[in-house]
Amino acid sequence: MNDFITLATSGAHIPLLPIVWFAIIGIELALYILLDGGNLGIGILSLLPQKEDNRSLMLHVVGPIWDANETWLLVAAGSLFGAFPAVYAIGLNALFVPAIVIAVGIILRAGSFAFFEFSEMKSLWTKVFGVGSLLVAIGHGLLFGGLLSGIKIVDGHFGGGAFDFLTPFTLLFTIGLFFAYVVLGYSALIGKIDYALQVETFPRILGASVVTFLALLTATFVLPNMSYIFMTAWTAAPTSYLLYLIAGAIFMTSVILGYNAIAKKNPEQMHFFAMLIFVLGYAGMVVGLFPYIVPPAVTIFDVASPDSTLKFMLYGIGPILPIVFAYNWYLHKVFGSNFAHNKEGEGY
């Protein structure tokens, strides 16, 4: 494999393998946020007042897939640990508190699924499921928000305090991500159960979308004022063009989605459009970040593992990933909508 690509203009060498791994981890993480984000949204929704039956149905829909979805977090984390160890190390060192929030949330959620099935106090476990999902969603916001806000590094170690991650940007980002998950959750449910029939559903989706949009938009403007590197990176070509393109696409998709929501049309497509906006927003984030991985100072080239490791990992993981995609797709197919509609004798 050719380890370098040569820039036509300058003739400078850019190492290829770190970029490959940045892309792989980016995809793994995107899959995680997309798949588990919907599950988390469903969990948050279960906390809203409604019939207990609905809640049980929500657990039933998420039950067979949440674990496989969540595993993408571990896959992304494992790849990050191997390919960019310093990011895993310094990142989690600095984001100790958000990591705890996520871990506790995941524990509650896993516990709720396990015990719900065998318990007579079903409503207790649907609540634990909701609270767990809520914590994970907030934890994500704090973790990624904290990372984007920048981490203070002194002599190659984390040099800041335990609560440095709490910036205005982080708060906005957390709110935005939280409501984005809610939208994803709604749209995932609409395809599966008769949630669409409820009167309050559409206004709620609309409300959540608007909050997401405003929070993330504000966050996007706050960020460059916090770390100067974004200001320069975002205004330079080709990054700036890409960002405009993505912003335009997000706008168009939002308009379509908004129209459908108001006109109560095509609920099946809703999930697709919501996911599309999510992916576009995520892509914008990745493009805006590249080549930085721990702003404001560390690029992927600074912290990548030696090429020997990146290659070995690529040989080990590269061929496996398509297979993993395949059986995850199979899993989602088996437990798609017909599973959701069949409430009898589902297992155990």
Added chain:
Amino acid sequence: MDLVLMLSRIQFGATAAFHIIFPMMSIGLALYLFVMECMWLKTGKQEYYQQLRFWLKIFTLSFAIGVASGIPMAFQFGMSWAAFSNAAGSFFGNIIGFETTIAFTLETASLGIMIFGWKYVSRTVHLIANGLTFFAATLSAFWIIAANSWMQIPEGTHMDLVTGKIIVDNYWQAIFNSGTMTSYLHTLLAAVTATLFLVAGVSAWAILRENKTREKVQFFINSIKYAIVVALIAAPVQVIFGDILGVIVAKHQPAKFAAMELHYDTNAQGQGAPWSLFALPNKDNNGTSFAWPSIPNALSIVTTKTMTGEVKGLNDFATNEKPTAIESALTYYSSRIMILIGFAMVAIALVALYYWRRGKLEVDTIENHKGFLRFFVWMIPLGFIAVEMGWMAREIGRQPYMIYHNLTIAQSLSSNLNAGIIIFLIVAIVAIYIALFSLLVHFIRRITEKGPDFNATI
């Protein structure tokens, strides 16, 4: 010692000690389930199908808690041991990456089908999912043991003194280092034996309950018998692998080995090193204040397979290359308890076989052997205690190193940690774990009380 370092060690030790219970259960039960499903499809007998359905419920519980407790484990490498993760990530992180991508993804997907797929996939697909679940569980154990084993015996890599990073020279050697395969097999056997004692104990408990039918008693007697058959093979093999593992430790981590034996003075030439069952280090940590019963030459025999082979004592290691007095004592007692349990398991399996052969384990006779059943109920935690003890010996005995002879734990710690937050985390995690564990016990009791559903159709 630095407070934050001590707290971080307690935090890691506590979470690891809790987590390991569930992978052990999952591996053991996955094997049990796979065998049952194969037997069912081969013979078509309902009996195996019911075994499969019943123990699958318990498996589901243990798996979920394994996941719940595994996530904090993975995060902790970065949270608490950032300097280690940064230095060793190019190998260690790579292996963890293999574990998550290759093993966990397979395990969670196939398990989803195994639990929920009864009505949605064919029997063959279900069997494949069952087999893959077992395979993936052993695979994930392989990668994690390889990673841990490399920390114990870091072959195939070197520490770059300029950058302070681990550089891999030979992947094969690093992954299959001198300890990996023996540790791995010893661990798999531990999973199987520990789980079989759990299966037998839970079944014995079910038979002791008041509300039961003949059918139900027969079902649980069968479970006990399956467990006994496999334990009769696994338990002795386990002892043999433990012995081989001990010799490997003596060769590659002699200071740990000396601590496991509380062996202070290297035996003089021509004299055998003794072996003891109870001992305490003295205040100066240069000898034992008492050791009983001191069996002459036994340590030399076990370690070198000769009467008077040399076994290096703790006094011959520099203070900063061996565990402290307390750590040595912990290492010693945990390995003693594990070894005792190892032999006890062999003995118990033999006694059970005797009962079985004498026709005492039948639906009509079992009522007269309540003592036997009660004994098995008490033995439920036995294997898991051995597992905890084995890991304590392994992890505490390697102190003060994180990566043997390459990096100490003091050098591995994250920077700017906050003791208050760690204490909060420990308290919260321990509380949550106690709750999870109590709930698990509660639900296992409830599921067992209800017993298998004999009317279940496929």
